[in-house]
Amino acid sequence: MIDGLIFDKDGTLFDFRISWGQWAAGFIASVATGPEHAARLGRSIGFDPQTQAFAPDSPVIAATAADIAAALAPHLPGRTVADLTAMIDETAGSAPMSEAVPLLPLLTALRAQGLKLGLATNDSEVPARQHLAAHGITDCFDFIAGYDSGHGAKPGPGMCLAFAGGLGLDPARVAMVGDSRHDLEAGRAAGMRTVAVLTGVAGQADLAPHADVVLPDIGAIPDWLSSLRS
Structure with missing residues (x-):
């Protein structure tokens, strides 16, 4: 009943709070002129540098690097959105990603079932590939796309359709x-x-109306697939 799975990256393959809280705190510290400025920059992107907590509507959660840069730019005179986007992409590639579950055995097992696997992220493609490579899972994917890969950003369907169309699914x-x-x-x-999955910031009540199923994390996918077959 299922021939392919296309995954988001942040909050899905990787635990969002652990991974991106550290990055956001470090990035803000690198461009802020002091604690008050850091707090103001944090508020502009829905992030508290002290607690490393994200607001539910933070653009870091689901928007693009350009969107994050656009939110920061009014508070950083002399820096353009293009400059900040480049800085975000450069630093994001080395962000310390924390796996939501052990990824290599899970993805290997899914491929062994004959499933095609894709990645569709609103991150830029280059840092996304760096994150996959750092965890040794690039070769698990038949398709990898970021918002800048030519298929558009989510919630548009372009990346999803490109995955299906490119692999004949x-x-x-x-x-x-x-x-x-x-x-x-x-x-x-x-x-x-x-x-x-619940390894991001959104809770079950937020996601359930838009999902066929809500799982605690991607480690529950094999059992879900088995339930469909039975």
């Missing part, structure tokens, strides 16, 4: 797996099943 037999409404809306717009 029927979108109705593909599941989009993500931790945000952007992910789930992209999957539904592409005609795919939608699987929500």
Whole structure:
């Protein structure tokens, strides 16, 4: 019933709070002129540098590097959105990603079932590939796209449709797996099943109306697939 899975990256493959809290705190510290300025920059992107907590509507959660840069730019005179986007991409590639579950054995097992695997992230493609390579899982994916890969950003369906079309899959037999409404809306717009996971910032109540199933993390996917077959 399912021939392919396309995953979001941040909050899905990797635990969002652990991974991106450290990066956001470090990035703000590198451009802020002092604690008050750092707090103001944090508020502009829905982030508290002291607690490393994200607001539910933080652009860091599901938006693009350019969106984050646009939110920061008014508070950083002399820096352009283009400059800040480049800085975000450069530093994001070395962000310390924390696996939501052990990824290599899970992805290897899914591929062994004959499933095609894709990645669709609103991160830029270059740092996304750096994160996958750092965890030794690049070769697990048949398709990798960021918002700047030419297929558009989520919640648009472009990346999902490019995955299905490029691999000859029927979108109705593909599941989009993500931790945000952007992910789930992209999957539904592409005609795919939608699987929500709770390793991001959004809770079950936020995600359930947009998902066919809500799982604690991607480690529960094999059992979900087995339930579909039975």
